[in-house]
Amino acid sequence: MSFFSILLIGFAMSTDAFAAAIGKGAAMHRPRLAEALRAGAIFGVIEGLTPVVGWALGLAAAAYVTRWDHWIAFVLLSLLGARMIRAGMRHDIGPPRHEGGHGLWSLVTTGFATSIDAMAIGVSLAFIDVNIALVATVIGICTFVMVTAGILLGRVLGTIAGRRAEVVGGLVLIAVGSLILYEHLSGRGPVALLQ
Known part of the structure; x- marks a missing residue:
């Protein structure tokens, strides 16, 4: 597999995380640069580790992982999105809050939910000759x-949007989860990059 193909996979794997990050x-x-870098590092590490996990699982449990990965991502992102929408609807006056659903646990959960497809890529990579460490590093850096x-x-x-941005953010998470589900059910997911 060429480095260009690996780079394409890296950017494809990071698009869900990008949408969720928006x-x-x-x-x-008003998140500061340090907070953005922290979120980027959390998502990047998780997104870089999941293809390695998928690669390891691919040898023994490929059918199970690829059958349920999209459902897991859809459910996690939908639950997180619904929570954000509910919080935004309860506090519809004033600027968005900094606390609440933006701590470490929320970032880790969102990072994991958006990286499930990277695990499926890892499963696919288990069956071809590829340097999984290089692929995982590229995916992590892109993310x-x-x-x-x-x-x-x-x-x-x-x-610009004020407090309602939390509602928009929740809708984005649900949309990302729905898109992951659609891509996998229709066969139009990022695995196509490998073919």
Whole structure:
């Protein structure tokens, strides 16, 4: 597999995290660069580790992982999105809150939910001759860059939209989960990059 193909996979794997980061950034109250870098690092590490986990699982449990990965991502993102929407509807006056659903646990959960498809890629890579460490590193770096940019872009949207940005962020998470589900059920997911 060429480095260009690996880079394409890296960016494809980071698009879900980028969309989720825009939603997170919009719901946060003026996130600083340090917060964006922290979120980028959390998402990047998780997104970089999941293809390795998938690669290891691919040898023994490929059918199980690829059959349920999209449902797991859909459910996790939908639950997180619904929580953000509920919080935004309860606090519809004033700027968005910084606390609440934007702590470490929320970032880790969102990072895991958006990285489930990377695990499926890892499963696929278990059956071809590829340097999994290189692929995982590229995916992690691409995700770090995209999430950091997404949080900062969401900051701009957050100052424009105010408290309702949390509702928008929740809708984005649900949309990302639905898109993951659609891609996998229709066979149009990022696995096509390998073919």
